[in-house]
Amino acid sequence: RKEVEQDPGPFNVPEGATVAFNCTYSNSASQSFFWYRQDCRKEPKLLMSVYSSGNEDGRFTAQLNRASQYISLLIRDSKLSDSATYLCVVNDSWGKLQFGAGTQVVVTP
Amino acid sequence: GAGVSQSPSNKVTEKGKDVELRCDPISGHTALYWYRQSLGQGLEFLIYFQGNSAPDKSGLPSDRFSAERTGGSVSTLTIQRTQQEDSAVYLCASSLLYQNHEQYFGPGTRLTVT
Numbered sequence: 001r002k003e004v005e006q007d008p009g010p011f012n013v014p015e016g017a018t019v020a021f022n023c024t025y026s027n028s029a030s031q032s033f034f035w036y037r038q039d040c041r042k043e044p045k046l047l048m049s050v051y052s053s054g055n056e057d058g059r060f061t062a063q064l065n066r067a068s069q070y071i072s073l074l075i076r077d078s079k080l081s082d083s084a085t086y087l088c089v090v091n092d093s094w095g096k097l098q099f100g101a102g103t104q105v106v107v108t109p
Numbered sequence: 110g111a112g113v114s115q116s117p118s119n120k121v122t123e124k125g126k127d128v129e130l131r132c133d134p135i136s137g138h139t140a141l142y143w144y145r146q147s148l149g150q151g152l153e154f155l156i157y158f159q160g161n162s163a164p165d166k167s168g169l170p171s172d173r174f175s176a177e178r179t180g181g182s183v184s185t186l187t188i189q190r191t192q193q194e195d196s197a198v199y200l201c202a203s204s205l206l207y208q209n210h211e212q213y214f215g216p217g218t219r220l221t222v223t
């Protein structure tokens with residue numbers, strides 16, 4: 001079983017709509033969680049950290065569910081520029097960050 | 110401030126040749142990572158450095174791959190006797206500390222082996 005699993009998508013989202021997707025992780029002791037975005041043929045960029053209480057950054061909301069071992073990302077009022085692959089990142093037992101394979105989001109006009 | 114930089118941005122080489130890829134991490138970051146990404150695929154971890162030492166080389170695909178880091182800063186990834194399957198984007202990232210800290214990526218080196 002992979003340490004971090006994501007639905008590859010694509011999630012096709014009309015502009016202005018809300019989209020949400022999850023990422024599951026296998027290590028119950030994980031402490032650090034992040035969302036990165038990766039545009040086509042570009043490097044991954046940190047989008048936001050995910051805190052236990054959940055956190056929001058503008059149109060983006062991240063949640064952590066420790067009991068079910070998943071994190072989620074919600075994007076409100078989607079923009080065309082939100083089209084990207086979103087990578088879920090979780091630390092393993094040795095503190096090493098494990099990257100998921102990504103969820104593709106396509107925002108359409 | 111300055112981010113992670115990598116050079117060259119693109120490299121085309123003939124099968125069998127050796128290549129060197131360079132990474133300059135963010136100043137003050139003690140941990141440095143190398144990944145590679147084939148087209149449409151996820152990140153494949155290669156190696157990481159804590160200071161100048163490489164505690165985890167588990168991701169290096171073969172003994173043709175090696176990496177070093179000097180002065181706790183610049184790192185070089187060397188691929189000897191390149192093969193066509195080595196073609197990929199090689200990404201370098203750095204973080205302030207090793208455990209649990211967010212990583213910042215460079216723009217990558219796109220390697221094409223012909």
